[in-house]
Amino acid sequence: MTSNPLLDATGVAKNYGAVAALRNASLSVLPGEVHALMGANGAGKSTLVKILTGAISANAGRILIRGEARDIRSPAAARRAGLLPVYQEPSLIPDLDVLSNLRLTGTPVEPFRAWVRELGIPDLDIRDTARDIPLAVLRVLDLARALAVEPDVLLLDEMTAALPANLAEKVLEVVRRQGDSGRAVIFISHRFVEISALCDRATVLRDGETVGVVDIVPGVEEKIVELMLGTRIVKTHVAARSAAQKAAPAPARPRLAVRNLRVGTKLNDVSFDLADGEVAGVVALEGQGQDELFSALAGSIRPSGGTIEVDGSPAKFSHPIDAIRAGIAYVPGDRAEALAMQRSVRENIALPFSAALRNWGPINMRRERAKVVSAIERLQIDTRAQGEVQRLSGGNQQKVTIARWIAADARTILCFDPTRGIDVGTKQEIYHLVRELAGNGKSVLFYTSELEEVQRVCDRVIVIFGGRVVDIFPVEEADEPALMRAAYGLPRGAKADIGILADPQSPSSGTNP
Amino acid sequence: MSTTAITPTPVPFGRRVKRFMADRPLIPLIILLVILVVILQILRPGIVNERWIANTIKFAIPLAILAGCQTMTMLTGGIDLSVGTVATMSAFIMATQVVNQDPAVAFLLAMMPAVLIGIVNGIGVGVFRVHPLIMTLGTSLIGTGCLQVYQRTVIASGAKIPDFLAWLGTGLTWGIPNALLLFVPLAALIVFTLARTGFGRLLYAVGDNERATRLSGVQYWQVITALYVISSVLAGITGLLYIGLIKAPSLSLAEPLVLPSVAAAVIGGTSIFGGRGGYTGTIIGALILTVLTTLLTILQMPEGARRILFGLIVLFVTAAYLRIVEER
Numbered sequence: 001m002t003s004n005p006l007l008d009a010t011g012v013a014k015n016y017g018a019v020a021a022l023r024n025a026s027l028s029v030l031p032g033e034v035h036a037l038m039g040a041n042g043a044g045k046s047t048l049v050k051i052l053t054g055a056i057s058a059n060a061g062r063i064l065i066r067g068e069a070r071d072i073r074s075p076a077a078a079r080r081a082g083l084l085p086v087y088q089e090p091s092l093i094p095d096l097d098v099l100s101n102l103r104l105t106g107t108p109v110e111p112f113r114a115w116v117r118e119l120g121i122p123d124l125d126i127r128d129t130a131r132d133i134p135l136a137v138l139r140v141l142d143l144a145r146a147l148a149v150e151p152d153v154l155l156l157d158e159m160t161a162a163l164p165a166n167l168a169e170k171v172l173e174v175v176r177r178q179g180d181s182g183r184a185v186i187f188i189s190h191r192f193v194e195i196s197a198l199c200d201r202a203t204v205l206r207d208g209e210t211v212g213v214v215d216i217v218p219g220v221e222e223k224i225v226e227l228m229l230g231t232r233i234v235k236t237h238v239a240a241r242s243a244a245q246k247a248a249p250a251p252a253r254p255r256l257a258v259r260n261l262r263v264g265t266k267l268n269d270v271s272f273d274l275a276d277g278e279v280a281g282v283v284a285l286e287g288q289g290q291d292e293l294f295s296a297l298a299g300s301i302r303p304s305g306g307t308i309e310v311d312g313s314p315a316k317f318s319h320p321i322d323a324i325r326a327g328i329a330y331v332p333g334d335r336a337e338a339l340a341m342q343r344s345v346r347e348n349i350a351l352p353f354s355a356a357l358r359n360w361g362p363i364n365m366r367r368e369r370a371k372v373v374s375a376i377e378r379l380q381i382d383t384r385a386q387g388e389v390q391r392l393s394g395g396n397q398q399k400v401t402i403a404r405w406i407a408a409d410a411r412t413i414l415c416f417d418p419t420r421g422i423d424v425g426t427k428q429e430i431y432h433l434v435r436e437l438a439g440n441g442k443s444v445l446f447y448t449s450e451l452e453e454v455q456r457v458c459d460r461v462i463v464i465f466g467g468r469v470v471d472i473f474p475v476e477e478a479d480e481p482a483l484m485r486a487a488y489g490l491p492r493g494a495k496a497d498i499g500i501l502a503d504p505q506s507p508s509s510g511t512n513p
Numbered sequence: 514m515s516t517t518a519i520t521p522t523p524v525p526f527g528r529r530v531k532r533f534m535a536d537r538p539l540i541p542l543i544i545l546l547v548i549l550v551v552i553l554q555i556l557r558p559g560i561v562n563e564r565w566i567a568n569t570i571k572f573a574i575p576l577a578i579l580a581g582c583q584t585m586t587m588l589t590g591g592i593d594l595s596v597g598t599v600a601t602m603s604a605f606i607m608a609t610q611v612v613n614q615d616p617a618v619a620f621l622l623a624m625m626p627a628v629l630i631g632i633v634n635g636i637g638v639g640v641f642r643v644h645p646l647i648m649t650l651g652t653s654l655i656g657t658g659c660l661q662v663y664q665r666t667v668i669a670s671g672a673k674i675p676d677f678l679a680w681l682g683t684g685l686t687w688g689i690p691n692a693l694l695l696f697v698p699l700a701a702l703i704v705f706t707l708a709r710t711g712f713g714r715l716l717y718a719v720g721d722n723e724r725a726t727r728l729s730g731v732q733y734w735q736v737i738t739a740l741y742v743i744s745s746v747l748a749g750i751t752g753l754l755y756i757g758l759i760k761a762p763s764l765s766l767a768e769p770l771v772l773p774s775v776a777a778a779v780i781g782g783t784s785i786f787g788g789r790g791g792y793t794g795t796i797i798g799a800l801i802l803t804v805l806t807t808l809l810t811i812l813q814m815p816e817g818a819r820r821i822l823f824g825l826i827v828l829f830v831t832a833a834y835l836r837i838v839e840e841r
Contacts, residue, residue, distance in 0.1 A: 298728070321730035330728055338728055340721035342788045351718055354711030355730035360739075362710050404729070 012061030039205035082152030281458030298330030327411035590787030591645035600752030631745025639737030682757020720787025
């Protein structure tokens with residue numbers, strides 16, 4: 001570890017108007033290491049990555065690559081310098097097929113194919129249009145595309161978020177090998193497990209400054225959390241405890257009763273109840289019909305069969321407004337889908353108030369303000385950059401999407417992976433909030449791609465596989481192995497040997513509970 | 514040329530100026546307007562007097578109202594190219610119907626095509642998702658065609674400009690244009706609607722992220738239909754005002770105002786991609802364009818050169834303005 005750093009950035013600063021996204025960030029990456037970049041939301045991780053890859057330019061700071069000062073003015077310049085990012089959002093152009101996308105960036109095809117196979121997708125047709133490829137696979141393709149040009153420094157932003165376990169495993173394996181072969185990887189992730197398994201060192205950012213560089217050794221998590229959160233650590237402990245409390249007993253009539261719901265070919269037969277005061281978790285591998293389930297309940301798409309009953313009476317939703325009138329609100333997983341990015345926090349939260357025709361008249365500014373402020377306070381949204389939502393950090397944006405429905409007092413909230421790509425502190429706050437909502441008699445349907453969240457938040461868990469409910473079980477039995485087995489299509493009752501027969505690819509997917 | 518005076522000079526003073534401008538986007542526009550007026554005064558000493566100001570305002574008002582239509586539609590990411598035809602139609606119908614009809618009846622008849630075209634535009638854009646550019650261009654052509662047919666039927670009866678429209682369009686009271694009686698409340702209403710009503714909020718939100726508004730329960734077609742009807746009605750009113758000013762009904766009366774109305778909204782800081790802008794900037798944009806036209810007329814250039822210069826200045830001003838107002 002005595003060699004010169006491949007990449008050495010010092011004193012990097014970036015201001016957006018009056019808001020300083022980065023004050024004094026530094027990052028030094030040695031050849032052959034996998035280096036974690038960590039920090040709470042708004043700490044400046046994304047900004048630093050964007051500067052390093054030439055997407056935006058810094059106001060101050062020095063960047064050395066192999067000891068030479070380089071001025072990275074564009075993504076192309078970063079590429080030439082050997083720096084290649086894989087961002088959280090898929091970067092293939094949706095209307096082109098994979099091959100054309102490769103040509104666009106001058107990526108050699110054969111190495112790309114080799115990497116795709118390596119990453120656990122044996123049957124990719126590179127003539128497929130990117131739009132038709134599921135999100136998880138697209139992310140893997142982005143990675144393969146980056147790997148194929150053999151960059152010196154690979155930047156991975158939340159690479160494993162939204163990946164099913166089997167793909168995530170492969171990705172981690174490949175990343176580790178990349179480090180072992182003398183290249184460097186900068187790895188941004190919120191999952192400690194991955195970081196401790198994968199990384200050599202970690203640079204921790206807080207409020208736009210580098211507050212520490214630590215070697216990853218067993219037990220270092222405490223120190224990293226301390227560095228990331230600073231004084232906020234006390235609060236998260238409290239939140240963690242209260243999030244673990246159990247819910248109120250279920251009342252007689254369900255708030256929401258879903259029977260034999262079908263949507264196209266993706267969702268085949270789903271039935272479950274959701275009671276007032278209950279948080280029901282939904283667990284599924286990528287693309288098992290959960291997107292369709294949530295969209296149908298939110299009124300975004302029409303089901304092709306089955307019934308939805310709200311408070312005992314059948315409901316037909318042909319537009320989200322119908323669901324909203326029934327008190328059902330949908331918080332999508334993709335924040336960009338839910339927010340008017342150029343508008344203020346206030347307008348975004350107040351958006352549903354003006355939706356109906358009869359509310360198009362003059363706005364009672366004082367009443368609106370009171371509602372918005374109370375929602376902001378309840379979620380503790382950082383409003384320093386409230387003029388435009390796009391200037392908020394990801395976690396704060398997510399809070400705005402939820403705050404909207406708190407302000408609108410929705411009785412049922414459908415949360416689709418609300419903690420995707422946000423920091424530990426904010427996650428705790430969201431768990432706490434969801435529990436609190438349930439405590440106030442609201443009901444929440446909570447899809448999550450992180451299994452450990454189920455035990456923190458939910459009362460019951462509904463596991464979906466291939467568009468059907470595999471199993472519904474209480475949270476006490478929802479340990480991660482059980483969830484994983486169910487997510488792969490095996491209900492609790494199934495015997496271990498039947499399981500092996502039914503699912504030969506994953507014989508190790510947990511013992512019988 | 515003129516904007517060099519307001520472009521930031523060395524840091525940190527320049528930076529401060531820039532920040533100041535970015536926070537108050539109206540200031541650079543007003544400065545530009547003043548500079549244009551000063552240039553005019555230098556070229557023709559004494560031209561800027563009470564009469565000139567009243568005249569400028571009179572001619573700026575129809576442009577400003579049509580630019581209001583563009584502002585509102587552009588906020589949603591649309592555009593309304595039918596405003597010229599709608600204004601012409603209502604003006605022409607008014608002038609020909611008032612010969613034989615009661616003025617109130619003539620007024621209703623004159624506004625009918627405006628409402629109709631507004632509804633068709635709104636349904637086309639909002640329900641059938643035709644691109645606003647194509648939709649409004651189409652209805653504009655259809656409207657012009659209908660007007661030609663209509664003209665044959667009334668060719669015998671002739672036309673006249675009702676007195677109250679002439680009074681409103683050209684009259685002055687104590688040196689102040691009467692048209693302001695119509696425009697001031699109208700402008701106040703538009704500004705208020707955009708800033709303080711649910712409908713105004715929805716225009717911005719729809720233009721910014723339509724999917725987000727849908728998930729919040731907004732029904733796109735309702736907003737868009739209402740918007741294009743409002744836009745058309747405003748255009749119809751403008752036509753009545755404009756015929757009082759020009760006093761010569763023709764089949765292409767307000768057509769020359771269409772593209773300047775788009776330019777006025779853009780100069781005024783409204784984004785053609787939606788979600789950004791406001792009406793106060795548009796009003797100043799309309800004034801700037803009107804003064805600019807006078808300026809170019811005074812220079813006594815050939816028509817072609819004047820148009821070239823006009824186009825160049827519009828492009829330059831818009832680019833410079835965006836540079837000043839957008840930070841980063």
